[in-house]
Amino acid sequence: MISFCKSILDFLRIDLPLTFKNSLLLAAVYTFIIPVIRGISNLDNIHSADVFGQSLALIGVFLFIPIIRQELEVSVKEIVYTKVWSYRKSVSIRLICSFWMITVMITIFASIMRLQNCSFPFLKYVTVTILYAVFLGILGLLFSQLGNNVIIGYLASLGYWSFCQFDILTEENVLYIFPIISGEIEMGKLMILMSINSFLLVVFFLSVKETRGMYK
Numbered sequence: 001m002i003s004f005c006k007s008i009l010d011f012l013r014i015d016l017p018l019t020f021k022n023s024l025l026l027a028a029v030y031t032f033i034i035p036v037i038r039g040i041s042n043l044d045n046i047h048s049a050d051v052f053g054q055s056l057a058l059i060g061v062f063l064f065i066p067i068i069r070q071e072l073e074v075s076v077k078e079i080v081y082t083k084v085w086s087y088r089k090s091v092s093i094r095l096i097c098s099f100w101m102i103t104v105m106i107t108i109f110a111s112i113m114r115l116q117n118c119s120f121p122f123l124k125y126v127t128v129t130i131l132y133a134v135f136l137g138i139l140g141l142l143f144s145q146l147g148n149n150v151i152i153g154y155l156a157s158l159g160y161w162s163f164c165q166f167d168i169l170t171e172e173n174v175l176y177i178f179p180i181i182s183g184e185i186e187m188g189k190l191m192i193l194m195s196i197n198s199f200l201l202v203v204f205f206l207s208v209k210e211t212r213g214m215y216k
Contacts, residue, residue, distance in 0.1 A: 008093065019067055019094055024101065027062040031109060041116040045183035048113060048120040052129040053178040054165060056109055057136055061161075063101050064137025065144055065153045067094035072148060088208050102133050124185055131193055132178050136161060138200045145207050 034040065034055045043051065071087060110126045136157045144153030163169045169176045177196060179189035 015090070015094070016097065018070060020063070020097070020101070023062050023066040027059040027101075027105065030062065031056070031059060031105060034109075040113050040118060043113070043118040043120075045120040045125075048118045049125065049180040049183055051113070052106075052110075052125055053132060053180060056106060057129055057133040057178075058161065059105055060102055060133030060135070060137035061140055061154065061157045063098045064095075064134070065140040065150055065157070067091060067098060068141065068144055069150050072144070072150060088205065091205075091208060098137065099130075099134065102137070103130055106130055106133065120183075125180065128179055128185060128190065128193075131190075131197060135177065135193060135197050135200070138197060138204060142200050142204045142207065145204060 034051065038051060038055065040051055068091060071090075106129050107126055110122060110129075113120075114122060139160060140150075140153035140157035142153075143156035144150045147153070160169075164176060164178065171181050174192075177189055177193045179186050179193055181189070
């Protein structure tokens with residue numbers, strides 16, 4: 001058990017900077033830009049939901065899609081770490097790290113909004129935003145894996161997000177799955193969002209080949 005934990009820590013020590021250095025920086029910069037673009041002070045629950053769904057959830061795209069970039073780039077296919085790790089195991093660890101990064105960033109941002117006198121149900125909005133960010137991220141991740149190119153993943157996620165932004169997909173549309181409507185959480189859409197997240201995650205792992213690479 002101790003040996004396994006040490007192997008995980010050794011993997012994270014080298015892999016995390018390679019995988020997340022640029023994407024985490026991009027997500028952080030984007031998060032700092034949001035208040036400049038739209039303002040996050042003195043918002044009611046409806047306008048707070050707009051900030052979460054239309055802007056903040058995009059960090060899922062920045063932090064999920066790059067986790068398979070290393071394996072998709074020919075020049076890094078023979079990257080070596082300390083142990084022999086399966087592709088699925090590597091991706092699983094990165095997925096967990098991405099999820100926690102998103103959770104921390106969204107929670108901190110929501111806390112700042114509350115300090116800026118925004119009024120909204122904190123835990124509910126944070127939870128829903130995390131789930132929606134995961135959806136946008138896994139959607140792009142799956143398309144990246146299937147298309148063997150992260151650009152395809154970015155186009156898929158940003159394409160869906162744009163359809164919602166420009167009202168091509170309206171709140172009444174079944175494909176519009178951000179579950180906060182008029183400041184209230186619609187349980188039907190929330191269940192659909194959770195189901196789609198689970199489905200996309202299963203399909204993604206089924207599409208991941210069980211390849212092994214030497215890591216040092």
